[in-house]
Amino acid sequence: MNRTLLGLILLAVVAAVAVGVSMLDLSTLTRNVTTRDPVSVSIYYGGEKSALLRNEKVQRILEGRYKITLQATKAGSVEMVTTLPVTGRDCLWPSNMVAVELARDSGRTVLGDETIFNSPIVFYAWSDVADALIEAGAVRAREDGFLAADVQAMGRLIEAGTRWKEDLGLNIYGPFKVFSTHPAKSNSGNIWSGLLATVFNSGQTPTQDSLPAVLPRVTAYFDAMGHMEASSGDIFENFLKQGMGARPIIVGYENQMVEFLAENAQYADLIRSKIRVLYPEPTIFASHPLISLTPACGRLAEALIDPELQAIAWADHGFRTGLIGVENDPADIGVARLPETVALVVPMPSAKVMEEIIEAVR
Structure with missing residues (x-):
């Protein structure tokens, strides 16, 4: 095979790959969730987050993008990490970083924690x-x-x-x-x-x-x-x-x-x-750490730091982000006036x- 013909073949292969990549939904490459198996996640959560979890936009992200069926029970932040039974629970979502240490001191098996919001x-x-x-x-x-x-x-x-x-x-x-x-x-x-x-x-x-x-x-x-x-x-x-x-x-x-x-x-x-x-x-x-008790909580942790969900939490519910490098603009909130920083x-x-x-x- 001469060099000219080989070059034409390679060029055709490169072009075909380029067309194929352009037709992909690149978000699935960076957020490989649509092909995941559905998962059920059971949590206790602080009552101040009730409206957030009822938000239809949040539910669409959890269920559609991350394939999460959430079984959420409202509980006091201190109770959930100290006295409530946690058998069958995958996550605890209290409203205080001290709660992470309280959970450990109370004998909970804490696999990890992720600060989701600050209030x-x-x-x-x-x-x-x-x-x-x-x-x-x-x-x-x-x-x-x-x-x-x-x-x-x-x-x-x-x-x-x-x-x-x-x-x-x-x-x-x-x-x-x-x-x-x-x-x-x-x-x-x-x-x-x-x-x-x-x-x-x-x-x-x-x-x-x-x-x-x-x-x-x-x-x-x-x-x-x-x-x-x-x-x-x-x-x-x-x-x-x-x-x-x-x-x-x-x-x-x-x-x-x-x-x-x-x-x-x-x-x-x-x-x-x-x-x-x-x-x-x-x-x-009040930081809002998601405390992982089982590996299933990892899917929810990933979903809650999704940029779109974080933006909804701020604009619709006033939750300041807990993520490094992300800023909240008070102008995004139309119903109330909040200070830029505290x-x-x-x-x-x-x-x-x-x-x-x-x-x-x-």
């Missing part, structure tokens, strides 16, 4: 409550227009036994307190207990050595709370339904208001006129310290 803890207050706290010097308007809550100042109001009616001039019975979920069951209450311990410890994150001095004050605070919900979603719903007299101010996640307004646009003007979002200074970020963040106490707090308030 700063915020306070939700009725407008009259926010105005009273501004008057008391515990809340101020920031230069960017958002409201900041001085957590140390709020701690002083709690320690002084400040009363809603007598001292703050509001028609609310009892002493001032920020209502939360149960710290031994739900993450938002758990984070608030850790932040409150830091407040009572003169702004320093408590250690196992310093905790004994502040723990009685933390437990006394929660003992006086009365009934505490076991889910962040439940306390937010009750806050909206029961009004200022029952829940003047609560601990929640930044994304909860975004979700509510996205699903209830008809109430947007009313909500914006009646409710204020207060950003604690300092605050604590500063003045303090760390959670260690898992050992939080275990002592959980046991004390249980």
Whole structure:
């Protein structure tokens, strides 16, 4: 075979390969999921993620792109990693990185964890409550227009036994307190207990050595709370339904208001006129780690960091990404205004310290 003929044959082969590659769906080369076998994944998840998992766009990605049939049960973030039975569960999806260590300390077999989202803890207050706290010097308007809550100042109001009616001039019975979920069951209450311990410890994150001095004050605070919900979603719903007299101010996640307004646009003007979002200074970020208990969880972990799903979680639900190198643009959210970044963040106490707090308030 002469060289000219050989060259023509090679050229034809290269051309045929090029045409074949151009007809491929390149996404299947980089995300080889459409040819995978379907998988069923069973999880416990924190209640603040309920709307996200109901989102039809999210479900299409999970079921269509990743072939996942999700069996999801709502549970308190602390409960799922400490006391709930996990036989038959593939993943735990709490709302706190400390939960990973709590899971290990509770005997769960943790194969790995992946931080999916971050949500700063915020306070939700009725407008009259926010105005009273501004008057008391515990809340101020920031230069960017958002409201900041001085957590140390709020701690002083709690320690002084400040009363809603007598001292703050509001028609609310009892002493001032920020209502939360149960710290031994739900993450938002758990984070608030850790932040409150830091407040009572003169702004320093408590250690196992310093905790004994502040723990009685933390437990006394929660003992006086009365009934505490076991889910962040439940306390937010009750806050909206029961009004200022029952829940003047609560601990929640930044994304909860975004979700509510996205699903209830008809109430947007009313909500914006009646409710204020207060950003604690300092605050604590609630990370949302997906904890793998079985290899089947790996498929869900891959799906949840899918760029399209992450974009939906931000635009529709206000979940800030937990991925390195990915940024969230507040302009993507049409129903609410969020700050581009959240500063003045303090760390959670260690898992050992939080275990002592959980046991004390249980």
